[in-house]
Amino acid sequence: MLDTVLADNSLTDAIAREIKLFAVLGGSFTFASILVICGMLKSVLGTRAREKTKREMAAYVAEGSVDPEHAIKILTAGNGTDACEIIAKRAADGWISAKKADQLIQALDKQHAAKA
DSSP: OHHHHHHHHHHHHHHHHHHHHHHHHHHHHHHHHHHHHHHHHHHHHHHHHHHHHHHHHHHHHHHTSSOHHHHHHHHTOOSOSSHHHHHHHHHHHTSSOHHHHHHHHHHHHHHHHHHO
């Protein structure tokens, strides 16, 4: 009788180990898949925001409410620490509108001109 109980326990232990292994591998695969999907979504949404900003800037330049020089600054913003570059980067990423970015850059230009 004791041999049967011990055999059942070893079988149960073996099944439990297999289930744990499957759960760990399945959970890891699910987590990795979610990370990949989130990365892809971030990339797609960032690209959409940049394209929308380009279209907005083209429209604002066409209607004359934004200077072409400011539009170029906004669209070619780097990762610098200059305030104009930061504003332009935020506009390119879709955080603020292109028109608001142009207003902020013009205000900064006036501030710099007044100090000089």
